[in-house]
Amino acid sequence: MRVHIATDHAAFELKQYLVERLTADGHEVVDHGASTYESLDDYPQLIIPAAEAVVADAGSLGVVLGGSGNGEQIAANKVPGIRAALAYNVELATLARQHNDANVVALGGRMQSLEEGYAIVAAFLGTPFSGEERHRRRIGQISAYEGSVRRP
Numbered sequence: 001m002r003v004h005i006a007t008d009h010a011a012f013e014l015k016q017y018l019v020e021r022l023t024a025d026g027h028e029v030v031d032h033g034a035s036t037y038e039s040l041d042d043y044p045q046l047i048i049p050a051a052e053a054v055v056a057d058a059g060s061l062g063v064v065l066g067g068s069g070n071g072e073q074i075a076a077n078k079v080p081g082i083r084a085a086l087a088y089n090v091e092l093a094t095l096a097r098q099h100n101d102a103n104v105v106a107l108g109g110r111m112q113s114l115e116e117g118y119a120i121v122a123a124f125l126g127t128p129f130s131g132e133e134r135h136r137r138r139i140g141q142i143s144a145y146e147g148s149v150r151r152p
């Protein structure tokens, strides 16, 4: 699977770790940066292009990282077509796919170990959407709202 990944400085080490592990797992990882550690970089500039790449690349998934993952989830969700879920354990990551058909997962690099972060992302990438009617209906309602919002 193609995986678009991005981080700010706060999860730089986790991003490097995930690129390595996910590539070894056979995923095609597209690294949207940060390419170097810059303590004053700004996550929207890094996360939004990665989220846009997920929308433009049907069937791909995204991983956005920061200190908490909160701002990264918020930024990704501003991109039309993105359903980004913050996950801090494997169960949340699994539910994000099964119930929400999330196409981006957000993690905080300061919230768990590298290995735990990998387990969360691996669960996200490895879990399919359940496709159940009630979940489709609810996701459809979100998409309909998104489509109804007039953009400048």
Ligand SMILES: O=C(CO)[C@H](O)[C@H](O)COP(=O)(O)O
Pocket (backbone or CB within 6 Å): 008, 010, 011, 039, 043, 065, 066, 067, 068, 069, 070, 071, 072, 108
């Ligand atoms: O998680 C984040 C946003 O939700 C950022 O990574 C975090 O706010 C960066 O913090 P700092 O600039 O103090 O290193």
